[in-house]
Amino acid sequence: DAKTTQPPSMDCAEGRAANLPCNHSTISGNEYVYWYRQIHSQGPQYIIHGLKNNETNEMASLIITEDRKSSTLILPHATLRDTAVYYCIVRAKAAGNKLTFGGGTRVLVKP
Amino acid sequence: DAGVIQSPRHEVTEMGQEVTLRCKPISGHNSLFWYRQTMMRGLELLIYFNNNVPIDDSGMPEDRFSAKMPNASFSTLKIQPSEPRDSAVYFCASRSDVDNEQFFGPGTRLTVL
Numbered sequence: 001d002a003k004t005t006q007p008p009s010m011d012c013a014e015g016r017a018a019n020l021p022c023n024h025s026t027i028s029g030n031e032y033v034y035w036y037r038q039i040h041s042q043g044p045q046y047i048i049h050g051l052k053n054n055e056t057n058e059m060a061s062l063i064i065t066e067d068r069k070s071s072t073l074i075l076p077h078a079t080l081r082d083t084a085v086y087y088c089i090v091r092a093k094a095a096g097n098k099l100t101f102g103g104g105t106r107v108l109v110k111p
Numbered sequence: 112d113a114g115v116i117q118s119p120r121h122e123v124t125e126m127g128q129e130v131t132l133r134c135k136p137i138s139g140h141n142s143l144f145w146y147r148q149t150m151m152r153g154l155e156l157l158i159y160f161n162n163n164v165p166i167d168d169s170g171m172p173e174d175r176f177s178a179k180m181p182n183a184s185f186s187t188l189k190i191q192p193s194e195p196r197d198s199a200v201y202f203c204a205s206r207s208d209v210d211n212e213q214f215f216g217p218g219t220r221l222t223v224l
Contacts, residue, residue, distance in 0.1 A: 046213065098159065
């Protein structure tokens, strides 16, 4: 699986959009971009995934650059409950079910 | 559905004792994963099963660790003998083959004194 690079931490104001970057410059054509988050003392939670098109669900939007070497997770209106560690993971479906978690980005939403 | 169920939620034991962690996956899910999380090493995959068969156990630290999945609704992770460096939060997750996301349980916080 391709390696990802994320900033270790970032702050965000409550009610504003949070834009979380992820670099995956060695991504292969068959690898998807997955985002999970982990709220303190809880298990990781799936957020969204995509291959090359932008994706949106009730939690977030995922913007993948045209060359697929980077992506941005957007939380449109951050709330205090969005404070968590956010993990960007690149994985090929053919690689089985393995998820390899890196260090993630620790996001602190401030009032 | 109650989600992935893990027990116990907290376990404190002494070095050398046997520890058994339990997991009940979401009904209908045919893949099950055991992860370990520590401050130093982050979240690591230990082993995963598909249709009750171990597929990849390359993350299992050493022979003191073993995992079983006797049926589709139950799995155990056993540490024998336990050591202080095994102290961590152990997560179980499950997934269905037609889905893209893994659902994680609440974890078991293990402390080995």
